[in-house]
Amino acid sequence: MGMKYTEEDLKEELKTKEYEFGFTTDIESDRAPNGINEDIIRFISAKKEEPEWLLEYRLNALKVWQKMVEPEWAHVTYEKPKFQDISYYSAPKKKKELKSLDEVDPEILKTMARLGISLEEQKKLTGVAVDFVIDSVSVATSFKEKLGELGIIFCSFSEAVKEHPELVQKYLGTVVPTGDNFYAALNSAVFSDGSFCYIPKGVRCPMELSTYFRINDSGTGQFERTLVIADEGSYVSYLEGCTAPQRDENQLHAAVVELIALDNAEIKYSTVQNWYPGDKNGKGGVFNFVTKRGICYKNSKISWTQVETGSAITWKYPSCILKGDNSIGEFYSVAVTNNYQMADTGTKMIHIGKNTKSTIISKGISAGNSHNSYRGLVKIGKGATNARNFSQCDSLLMTDRCGAHTYPYIECENSTAQLEHEATTSKIGEDQVFYCKQRGISEERAISLIVNGYAKEVLNKLPMEFAVEAQKLLEISLENSVG
Amino acid sequence: MTFLKEKIFDIKTSPIDSVEVKNALTQVSEREFPQRKTEDWRYAKLGKILNKNYQFDANEVKDISAFLIPDLEADLVVLVNGFYNEQWSNIKSLDGVTILPIEKASQLDAFKNHFNVLAKESQEIFTSINTAYNQGGVFVEVAKNIQVERPIFILNINAGNGVISNARNLIVVAQSSELKVIQRYVTQNGTENFNNALTEVFVKQNAKVTIEKIQDFSEFDRQVCTEEIHQEKDSNFVINTFTLSGGFVRNGLNIKVDGTNCYSEMNGLFIGKGEQFIDNHTRIDHLKSNCISSELYKGILKDSATGVFNGKVIVHKDAQVIEAYQQNKNVLLSDTATMNTKPELEIFADDVKCSHGTTTGQFDEEAIFYLQARGISKNAAKEMLIGAFANEVIEKISIDAVKDFVLAKLA
Numbered sequence: 001m002g003m004k005y006t007e008e009d010l011k012e013e014l015k016t017k018e019y020e021f022g023f024t025t026d027i028e029s030d031r032a033p034n035g036i037n038e039d040i041i042r043f044i045s046a047k048k049e050e051p052e053w054l055l056e057y058r059l060n061a062l063k064v065w066q067k068m069v070e071p072e073w074a075h076v077t078y079e080k081p082k083f084q085d086i087s088y089y090s091a092p093k094k095k096k097e098l099k100s101l102d103e104v105d106p107e108i109l110k111t112m113a114r115l116g117i118s119l120e121e122q123k124k125l126t127g128v129a130v131d132f133v134i135d136s137v138s139v140a141t142s143f144k145e146k147l148g149e150l151g152i153i154f155c156s157f158s159e160a161v162k163e164h165p166e167l168v169q170k171y172l173g174t175v176v177p178t179g180d181n182f183y184a185a186l187n188s189a190v191f192s193d194g195s196f197c198y199i200p201k202g203v204r205c206p207m208e209l210s211t212y213f214r215i216n217d218s219g220t221g222q223f224e225r226t227l228v229i230a231d232e233g234s235y236v237s238y239l240e241g242c243t244a245p246q247r248d249e250n251q252l253h254a255a256v257v258e259l260i261a262l263d264n265a266e267i268k269y270s271t272v273q274n275w276y277p278g279d280k281n282g283k284g285g286v287f288n289f290v291t292k293r294g295i296c297y298k299n300s301k302i303s304w305t306q307v308e309t310g311s312a313i314t315w316k317y318p319s320c321i322l323k324g325d326n327s328i329g330e331f332y333s334v335a336v337t338n339n340y341q342m343a344d345t346g347t348k349m350i351h352i353g354k355n356t357k358s359t360i361i362s363k364g365i366s367a368g369n370s371h372n373s374y375r376g377l378v379k380i381g382k383g384a385t386n387a388r389n390f391s392q393c394d395s396l397l398m399t400d401r402c403g404a405h406t407y408p409y410i411e412c413e414n415s416t417a418q419l420e421h422e423a424t425t426s427k428i429g430e431d432q433v434f435y436c437k438q439r440g441i442s443e444e445r446a447i448s449l450i451v452n453g454y455a456k457e458v459l460n461k462l463p464m465e466f467a468v469e470a471q472k473l474l475e476i477s478l479e480n481s482v483g
Numbered sequence: 484m485t486f487l488k489e490k491i492f493d494i495k496t497s498p499i500d501s502v503e504v505k506n507a508l509t510q511v512s513e514r515e516f517p518q519r520k521t522e523d524w525r526y527a528k529l530g531k532i533l534n535k536n537y538q539f540d541a542n543e544v545k546d547i548s549a550f551l552i553p554d555l556e557a558d559l560v561v562l563v564n565g566f567y568n569e570q571w572s573n574i575k576s577l578d579g580v581t582i583l584p585i586e587k588a589s590q591l592d593a594f595k596n597h598f599n600v601l602a603k604e605s606q607e608i609f610t611s612i613n614t615a616y617n618q619g620g621v622f623v624e625v626a627k628n629i630q631v632e633r634p635i636f637i638l639n640i641n642a643g644n645g646v647i648s649n650a651r652n653l654i655v656v657a658q659s660s661e662l663k664v665i666q667r668y669v670t671q672n673g674t675e676n677f678n679n680a681l682t683e684v685f686v687k688q689n690a691k692v693t694i695e696k697i698q699d700f701s702e703f704d705r706q707v708c709t710e711e712i713h714q715e716k717d718s719n720f721v722i723n724t725f726t727l728s729g730g731f732v733r734n735g736l737n738i739k740v741d742g743t744n745c746y747s748e749m750n751g752l753f754i755g756k757g758e759q760f761i762d763n764h765t766r767i768d769h770l771k772s773n774c775i776s777s778e779l780y781k782g783i784l785k786d787s788a789t790g791v792f793n794g795k796v797i798v799h800k801d802a803q804v805i806e807a808y809q810q811n812k813n814v815l816l817s818d819t820a821t822m823n824t825k826p827e828l829e830i831f832a833d834d835v836k837c838s839h840g841t842t843t844g845q846f847d848e849e850a851i852f853y854l855q856a857r858g859i860s861k862n863a864a865k866e867m868l869i870g871a872f873a874n875e876v877i878e879k880i881s882i883d884a885v886k887d888f889v890l891a892k893l894a
Contacts, residue, residue, distance in 0.1 A: 397832075407827050413820075417844060
């Protein structure tokens with residue numbers, strides 16, 4: 001983070017072959033009894049001292065969810081979560097309002113230090129404000145004042161509900177409606193906390209806003225809710241990254257992220273996801289069922305960049321609704337699966353406005369016995385005159401036991417649209433590896449070199465701090481993976 | 484009389500005495516028609532087709548001259564509403580080549596060993612209906628080491644109003660033999676006919692089979708047309724599909740490449756006008772190593788036509804050193820036309836080179852301008868570009884007479 005990352009560091013890194021962020025923080029937590037029903041929803045809402053409208057929103061979502069069936073179309077197989085065996089609320093014990101870092105639980109500070117993101121360092125050395133989330137409840141926020149001067153709101157979701165209810169009420173569920181899909185409905189009913197961000201008109205957010213998520217309490221589902229609103233003419237770059245402790249029990253994560261880019265605004269949303277992927281035999285690991293979607297108004301732009309290396313099961317399609325004329329949607333993704341991981345990920349670009357443009361670059365890397373699928377939709381509506389899309393979905397195969405799949409849907413209802421889609425699937429080039437080895441580069445290094453080159457197009461889109469971390473992640477994820 | 488939607492078929496079942504027919508009857512009763520949520524049928528509006536009280540009718544055809552292909556030297560098999568028509572069929576007997584109505588062939592070993600072997604793997608209800616209720620079709624067998632010079636022309640005629648037909652063909656080409664087949668689908672008169680034809684093809688070791696398929700039913704007719712192909716090692720299979728007309732057309736082409744060192748090629752050109760719906764589904768399963776497959780489908784959509792392309796390339800585990808290429812290019816010529824494309828790759832082996840590409844758009848304005856600058860009217864320039872666009876597929880036709888015929892059809 002911010003510091004130079006050298007070859008020597010990488011060498012050190014490579015010595016620790018196992019998943020390095022696999023540890024558990026011991027924090028006493030408030031826990032809801034297992035199961036989901038109206039009472040649980042009321043419990044969560046009461047616990048968070050929510051207004052009546054939000055309780056209604058949750059109860060309605062519960063009703064919708066109860067009528068829905070868990071989707072099975074994705075190219076993943078897993079044991080379905082037992083929704084009644086999950087606790088839908090857990091939070092670190094709330095002591096009192098925190099004034100300084102000294103008041104933060106030392107356990108949490110220790111966790112942060114091991115993750116390499118100590119708050120003091122963040123504050124002093126980098127321009128990154130960190131909203132650190134442990135088990136759904138935000139416990140520490142920094143740089144808030146500095147952002148406050150510009151009128152930028154960056155806080156936990158619960159805080160936003162209390163401090164800025166009008167904004168939350170106006171935008172919540174407008175991009176991902178309650179009944180959108182099974183997991184979005186579940187999230188709408190039980191979301192615990194998350195992040196909220198509002199950039200006022202014409203403001204360019206001076207720093208990358210960053211949130212670290214962390215699943216902590218054993219047997220707890222995570223239901224984050226993120227809402228980012230970029231008002232007219234504003235700009236924000238938002239980072240989201242997550243690590244999770246190592247354990248056997250499958251963990252469910254069903255987050256919802258909504259982005260709203262009003263006229264002339266731009267949102268850049270970057271994710272590095274490295275949750276616990278399960279062990280070498282496919283035991284354990286996080287289930288990541290996320291709904292991410294943004295809406296673009298006139299002349300605005302939303303750019304999704306993701307590096308996905310973790311989770312046992314990933315089911316994630318960050319999408320853009322290009323509603324306004326001249327709006328732009330982008331999706332850059334690197335998804336790596338190893339061992340028995342399964343990822344079904346991609347994007348949807350819905351062109352509604354005139355002169356809308358979208359770009360999709362997806363790079364899948366499959367190793368071990370894993371399965372990696374790209375699933376995407378490009379839809380050009382009747383009114384989307386002069387819409388333009390370019391999609392490229394490449395897959396790299398590392399072993400003869402893994403699978404790579406592409407399912408692009410392209411639906412066009414306007415004759416002026418120009419759509420291009422191309423996809424390739426191939427093995428890592430033997431001649432490339434040979435070339436490197438000839439020049440004294442070990443096979444392992446050669447492969448990481450090639451993979452990084454392959455993913456470069458996407459990694460380049462990440463903010464600096466993230467790009468370094470992402471590059472490290474790719475290498476760790478693919479260690480000993482060539483078969 | 485037959486109600487498709489309620490699956491009340493009081494028509495007689497297939498004349499083929501086989502357990503396959505009985506199994507298919509059970510399947511018909513058990514299977515559901517595709518719903519809007521059925522993934523493989525998501526763009527097809529089947530309501531109109533299913534909610535129709537179809538007749539079942541042999542019918543007569545008084546003159547077929549309008550349906551022939553000029554200058555084509557071929558053995559002629561005429562199927563009217565799915566019945567083998569002795570009157571118009573014209574076959575020169577050739578040593579080693581068997582061409583028979585299926586009901587007459589049904590006791591031959593070659594027939595029994597191959598009939599429904601591929602189709603029974605299908606989960607489609609339309610396939611089960613064809614197996615259970617076909618009233619005819621043609622069986623073609625080519626013995627070993629014969630290069631059949633004369634192509635076989637299978638002419639399918641819809642004749643009547645609201646007639647359902649289930650032509651069933653079986654083609655077996657033995658080791659190191661070659662055969663070319665032309666399949667044409669036409670409407671004599673009438674409207675709202677439903678043609679549910681199915682052809683199984685076995686391409687044995689080192690054999691070569693080419694199919695030229697031309698669909699020009701009337702704009703009021705419906706068709707679900709299925710080809711099930713099986714390739715053995717060292718074999719070569721090519722199919723070119725031209726969908727020039729028809730109200731609702733659904734093509735299902737499935738190729739199983741079950742041998743090493745095979746070559747498979749699928750090309751298609753579809754032109755949609757008016758309210759037409761044209762749906763091309765192709766699937767190629769690479770089961771063995773060292774094979775090449777190539778696919779090129781092009782669509783031109785005018786008026787309020789809807790086109791669908793769904794190509795699946797599946798490279799199975801242990802099928803190494805596969806090259807599979809797939810391309811789909813579409814042109815929309817009207818703002819009310821729609822194109823839905825879904826090229827899929829499913830790869831379970833690592834030593835592969837697979838790619839697919841698809842484009843949807845309109846003709847290059849600059850190309851049109853270039854032609855206009857040379858005194859060619861805008862419309863003529865567009866026609867010229869359409870011709871060039873279509874020509875890439877038409878060029879693939881292996882029989883000159885058929886090529887000329889398709890070109891003339893497009894002019």
